[in-house]
Amino acid sequence: MTIYNTIFVRKSVRSYKMESLSEELLDSLRDAYEERQKLFMGIETELEIIDCVNKREKIAMFGVKAPYYLALYTEEKDKGIMNAGYIMEQLSLFLYTKGLGCCFVGSPVVGRKYKAIGNKKLACILAFGKAKGSAVRVPSEFKRMEMNQLCVFKEQPRQWMRQLLEVSRLAPSSMNSQPWRFLVYDNKIHVFSKKSGLGTSKKLKELNFGILFAHMMVAAEELWLDLDLIRLENISQKNFENCEYVLSAVLNT
Numbered sequence: 307m308t309i310y311n312t313i314f315v316r317k318s319v320r321s322y323k324m325e326s327l328s329e330e331l332l333d334s335l336r337d338a339y340e341e342r343q344k345l346f347m348g349i350e351t352e353l354e355i356i357d358c359v360n361k362r363e364k365i366a367m368f369g370v371k372a373p374y375y376l377a378l379y380t381e382e383k384d385k386g387i388m389n390a391g392y393i394m395e396q397l398s399l400f401l402y403t404k405g406l407g408c409c410f411v412g413s414p415v416v417g418r419k420y421k422a423i424g425n426k427k428l429a430c431i432l433a434f435g436k437a438k439g440s441a442v443r444v445p446s447e448f449k450r451m452e453m454n455q456l457c458v459f460k461e462q463p464r465q466w467m468r469q470l471l472e473v474s475r476l477a478p479s480s481m482n483s484q485p486w487r488f489l490v491y492d493n494k495i496h497v498f499s500k501k502s503g504l505g506t507s508k509k510l511k512e513l514n515f516g517i518l519f520a521h522m523m524v525a526a527e528e529l530w531l532d533l534d535l536i537r538l539e540n541i542s543q544k545n546f547e548n549c550e551y552v553l554s555a556v557l558n559t
């Protein structure tokens with residue numbers, strides 16, 4: 307299965323076999339991290355693989371109990387967390403290609419040891435390992451909003467837009483909040499964040515959008531699209547009642 311194909315079948319795994327993974331596999335994960343795409347340049351990150359099988363490490367957190375956790379640390383810079391979500395989702399999809407399962411841990415409660423590495427702060431944690439059941443599902447089992455609930459079409463979408471919108475629709479989000487909204491206009495996909503009341507922290511919001519953009523860029527790579535994710539000044543200056551502008555997906559022709 308390619309990374310792109312995993313988007314259509316992956317699911318969050320919350321129950322794991324407490325079994326070790328081979329050193330070879332863990333090395334290939336480190337390699338995948340080294341080869342990762344970044345969303346923004348100039349933000350340093352660092353990855354740590356936390357082994358809870360062999361080292362009996364205690365990662366004090368509620369929720370998902372897994373044999374391994376990936377901890378991603380980032381410099382505290384504007385959009386650093388979004389960049390971390392972008393990187394982590396690529397690693398998550400990579401792990402599905404290896405037949406493993408993953409689950410983001412939204413608000414991990416970790417010991418002091420895991421809060422920072424040097425000047426880099428913990429940005430996100432991904433639980434992973436061999437799933438007890440299946441790590442994949444059929445597309446009809448995705449619980450997602452319909453496209454017409456997420457997207458306003460001001461013009462007939464091109465084929466590349468349809469493909470990008472579908473991988474966006476399937477992206478995982480904290481509590482399945484699906485905070486993204488899309489506007490197809492002027493041969494671009496403009497991405498907005500739904501203004502929410504209480505519940506979703508700024509950090510989770512940024513993580514969610516990083517994950518979304520990872521799906522878009524993985525699809526763009528698969529489909530040989532020369533895609534830019536950029537913030538357009540003319541839209542940035544507008545005020546929207548229910549949404550905040552995030553970025554636009556623009557195809558270079």
Ligand SMILES: Cc1cc2nc3c(=O)[nH]c(=O)nc-3n(C[C@H](O)[C@H](O)[C@H](O)COP(=O)(O)O)c2cc1C
Binds near residue numbers: 316411478
């Ligand atoms: C940023 C983020 C944080 C999440 N935090 C948790 C969590 O703390 N516990 C949990 O069980 N699932 C967590 N999830 C998994 C979501 O609940 C899940 O992605 C969503 O319900 C969609 O389901 P799916 O991943 O199976 O497609 C998180 C997902 C994201 C993207």
